[in-house]
Amino acid sequence: MEHSISTESGINSFAELGNIMGKIAASYEEPDPGLNIEYPELMESLQLASQLNPWFTPSSIAFALKAWATVLNHKSLSHWLTEYRLSIQNIQSKRIAVVMAGNIPLVGFHDFMCTLLAGHTFKGKLSSDDKVLLPAFANLLCKINPGYKNKIQFINGTLTDFDAIIATGSNNTARYFEYYFAKYPHIIRKNRNGVAVLTGDESEDDFRNLGLDICTYFGLGCRNVSKIFIPEKFDPRKLFIAIEPFNNLFSDHYKYMNNHNFHSSVYLLNKIQHYDNGSFILTESADYSSPISVLYYSFYKNTTELRVKLSEDKESIQCIATKAFAGNNAVHLGYTQLPELNEYADGIDTLNFLCGL
16 A cells, blocks of 8 residues: 655655755765765766766756755755645645656756655656656655655656646647647646846856856756847947856867857858857847857847836746846846746746646
């Protein structure tokens, strides 16, 4: 007979997992040989993930682990779950299929955690780009709390025998998901991007923080800033201040530079105005989703009109990095890749969806 796991037990388990994530993240800067002894399989999986996916550099994995360690503590988890506790207590466990992306390390972890904390069974369909990390940390979670062993399943083939589904993909795959899974309760996520709004009064520290929003994970995350709105008469080349700390990382990464060289050639051949510092390209565009190694910018006249536009285009925007205004899904510069537990992808409350099944 399957036993349910109490909310408090779940909080304690994920808090302990977060504590271990923090230790591992710290070990990337100051190696801790004891971790290889205490968690040999997990540490091997971290190395394997970097070997299988060149985008998952040690620095990217370390950043992801540190970000999760920051929010996976008893206080943050308890505060987050406060408004859901009553619903969770009355839940009848369901089987939740989760189709995950693989663009950044552990990108499917939040859905994984929400499913388990809501009292459901997780059936994960991993992306081929991130097929090592989540199972490795799921195994660790099961060692922390053996009650999760029968609540976690990873599916290699076709998804079957589930009651609801959460799927993340491109706009094209989302249309397929919506058709194929229409009869099930579902959350289907599409392409979204982070944007930034500058006032022209940013300090050098502000630009350094903006660089984290743009360049962390090589810009591959849905919360990465791929489009910046700048005031009229602002010199776009000033944006290179934000990129500068990442130039060496980019220049040494062959897959990244292949993208840069390709897009640089396209802009040159088509005589499209752009700025290129040798590893990063700036060009004016109305689009929100820029390719790897490219940052789009647009000029704006005043923040009132811009906020109206951003509201109209909200289906394309995951978050807004700015100090120009609050609300409108705005976060401080440097914080797009450090979301709180209640900052749900696409603005859809995942835990509320799971509690309502």
